[in-house]
Structure formats: C-alpha cells, structure tokens
Amino acid sequence: MKFVQELRTYETSAGAKVYQIPMEAFPGLLTFAYLILHQDLCVLIDTGSGYGESNQQLVEGLQAVNKPGSSQPLKFEDLTHVLITHGHIDHFGGLLEVTALSDALVGVHELDRRNITNYEERRGFILRRLETYLIEAGVESERRDYILGLYRYMKQLFQSVPVDFVYSDINMQLGEFEFLHVPGHCAGHVVIRLHDLLFCGDHVLTDITPHQSPEELTHWTGLGHYLQSLDRLEEWAIGIRLTLCGHKREIKDLTSRINAIKKMHMQRLETVMEFFESPNTVNALTDQLFGSADGYDALLAIEEAGAHVEYLFQRGMLTIENYEQMENSIEPYPLYYKRH
Numbered sequence: 001m002k003f004v005q006e007l008r009t010y011e012t013s014a015g016a017k018v019y020q021i022p023m024e025a026f027p028g029l030l031t032f033a034y035l036i037l038h039q040d041l042c043v044l045i046d047t048g049s050g051y052g053e054s055n056q057q058l059v060e061g062l063q064a065v066n067k068p069g070s071s072q073p074l075k076f077e078d079l080t081h082v083l084i085t086h087g088h089i090d091h092f093g094g095l096l097e098v099t100a101l102s103d104a105l106v107g108v109h110e111l112d113r114r115n116i117t118n119y120e121e122r123r124g125f126i127l128r129r130l131e132t133y134l135i136e137a138g139v140e141s142e143r144r145d146y147i148l149g150l151y152r153y154m155k156q157l158f159q160s161v162p163v164d165f166v167y168s169d170i171n172m173q174l175g176e177f178e179f180l181h182v183p184g185h186c187a188g189h190v191v192i193r194l195h196d197l198l199f200c201g202d203h204v205l206t207d208i209t210p211h212q213s214p215e216e217l218t219h220w221t222g223l224g225h226y227l228q229s230l231d232r233l234e235e236w237a238i239g240i241r242l243t244l245c246g247h248k249r250e251i252k253d254l255t256s257r258i259n260a261i262k263k264m265h266m267q268r269l270e271t272v273m274e275f276f277e278s279p280n281t282v283n284a285l286t287d288q289l290f291g292s293a294d295g296y297d298a299l300l301a302i303e304e305a306g307a308h309v310e311y312l313f314q315r316g317m318l319t320i321e322n323y324e325q326m327e328n329s330i331e332p333y334p335l336y337y338k339r340h
C-alpha cells in the first residue's frame with residue numbers, strides 16, 4: 001500500500017476509534033483526513049483535494065480499516081457523515097468523488113457552504129476582488145497577471161456539489177461531536193471536538209502559522225477575527241488531550257502553541273510598523289517579509305502581508321499617504337501606507 005506516510009490511529013477517552021489518513025493534496029503538501037468510528041456513526045472529517053493521487057490515497061486509507069464488526073474493508077458507501085472543517089480545496093476537493101459514491105450527509109459551516117455549492121461563482125467573484133487588491137498593493141501588471149492566472153487555474157479543480165446541512169442546523173452538535181466556529185484562516189472554519197480529542201483543520205498548526213488573508217477579499221477572514229478565534233478556542237478546549245490537524249504533526253500542548261502563534265503575529269505587526277516608517281506599498285512589504293516567492297506561494301505571501309497591513313490600517317495605526325487621489329477617481333491605484 002503506497003501511503004505518503006503510514007496510517008496513524010488514535011482513541012478518544014470514551015473509546016472512539018480515530019484513523020488519520022495521509023494524502024498528498026498538492027505536490028509537496030501533506031494533508032490529513034480523519035475517519036472516526038463511534039457508536040453507529042462512521043464519520044470522515046475532510047476529504048483531501050481530489051487532485052492527483054489524493055482520492056486514491058483516501059480510498060486506500062478507508063480500505064485499511066475494517067467495517068465495525070466485520071472483516072470487510074470500509075468503503076465510501078459505509079460513511080454516515082462527511083464533516084468539512086473549512087472551505088479550502090485541500091480539505092473539501094475530494095467531495096466530488098465521495099459524494100458520487102456514497103449517501104453520507106455532508107456538513108459545513110454556513111459561511112463556507114458557498115465555497116462548495118457555488119464554487120464557480122465564488123471563484124469569479126474573488127478573482128475580481130483580488131485584481132483590485134493586487135493593483136492597490138502595488139503589484140505591477142505582469143506579476144499581477146501571473147498571480148491571477150494561478151488563481152484561475154484552481155477553478156478547474158472542482159465543480160459545485162450540494163451539501164446536506166450546515167452546523168447551525170444541528171446546534172453545533174452531532175451525537176457526541178461538538179463544533180466551534182473559529183473564523184479567520186477561513187470564514188467558516190470550525191474545530192470539532194470528540195471527547196478529549198480536537199480536530200482543528202488549519203486553525204492551529206505545528207511548525208507553521210496558518211495562512212492569513214485580508215478580510216477585504218472575503219468577509220470573516222482577516223487577522224482580527226483569527227486572533228479572536230484563537231482566544232475563543234483556548235477557553236473552549238479545556239480538557240483536550242491531543243489536537244489533530246489538517247497538516248503537520250499533532251499538538252500535545254494546545255495553549256502553548258496558541259500563544260506561540262499569537263506572539264509571532266504580534267512580532268510581525270511590529271515589523272510591519274517599522275517597515276512603514278517611510279511610505280511604501282504592500283508589495284514592497286511582501287518582498288521584505290518573504291523575499292521573491294513563486295507559484296502559489298506568491299499569492300499566499302501577498303495575502304499574508306496584506307492581512308497584517310489591513311489589521312493595522314483598520315485600527316488607525318497605519319494611514320494611506322496618497323489617499324487624496326481616491327476622492328477624484330474610483331479606479332484602483334497603488335496605495336502607499338505609512339506609520340501614523
């Protein structure tokens with residue numbers, strides 16, 4: 001069996017069996033789905049991307065587990081529910097295949113439902129916002145076309161599928177699974193708790209800080225929401241023994257990981273304030289923070305920088321030096337931020 005790494009198993013304090021299924025969502029991006037067997041529920045949390053070998057690795061992960069009380073391997077048909085942590089394609093892209101082969105009920109948070117059910121429309125909508133954002137960030141036209149081209153390419157990877165319920169329909173609870181909305185990294189991100197285990201998608205990760213994007217591209221994202229969600233999770237997750245993530249290793253000490261992520265963002269905010277001692281663009285800041293990123297990383301880098309600028313601008317700590325042009329024209333143009 002050719003796993004990108006071996007299948008790991010866990011057990012909750014009340015005896016639910018958990019299987020961590022590894023997939024290569026995109027080249028070099030290791031992503032996990034989780035299969036959980038508890039009472040009469042057979043739940044899959046996230047599905048991988050559907051890209052490349054990802055679906056095949058998901059199928060093999062299920063097949064490595066036997067149906068409860070049987071020596072037959074599990075199949076998509078045996079799933080009762082698919083729970084999506086958030087509307088990023090490396091977590092829901094596999095739905096296209098899963099929903100074709102099973103009657104499992106698919107759930108997602110209401111703020112990310114359209115990412116799955118209105119995929120094409122949302123892509124087009126965000127593309128327009130992204131173009132304006134890149135112009136205002138000071139990205140020159142050739143590089144802008146390159147970044148927008150990468151975004152357009154993502155459009156071909158999925159097509160809309162229906163979902164069966166949103167988590168508020170079930171009062172944020174399914175059997176003994178409990179949900180908490182943690183917007184920031186994604187608008188409708190949830191973390192899911194079962195007994196003493198937490199499934200946290202991309203909200204908290206080891207080794208890397210989860211990607212941030214400015215709220216001007218999608219409502220309910222942005223660094224402000226994200227930092228608030230870290231605080232909410234810290235309070236909510238008391239008694240959690242182990243946190244299982246969408247990427248990277250599991251987290252044993254969630255509180256100290258949350259504090260390290262908060263500290264890193266505070267330091268970055270200070271760096272951003274220092275950078276804007278003299279007026280400059282988000283694009284120049286991105287080069288300073290991340291160097292010359294290529295491929296999809298180029299988009300991620302300029303979103304990350306912009307999320308920090310937006311946070312400070314919204315709080316009046318940065319101002320736009322050339323704001324007066326805005327009053328004369330609605331056409332976007334490069335904005336020069338400076339420290340207030």
Ligand SMILES: [Zn+2]
Pocket residue numbers: 086088185186202
């Ligand atoms: Zn994500």
Ligand SMILES: [Zn+2]
Pocket residue numbers: 088090091202246247
């Ligand atoms: Zn992810």
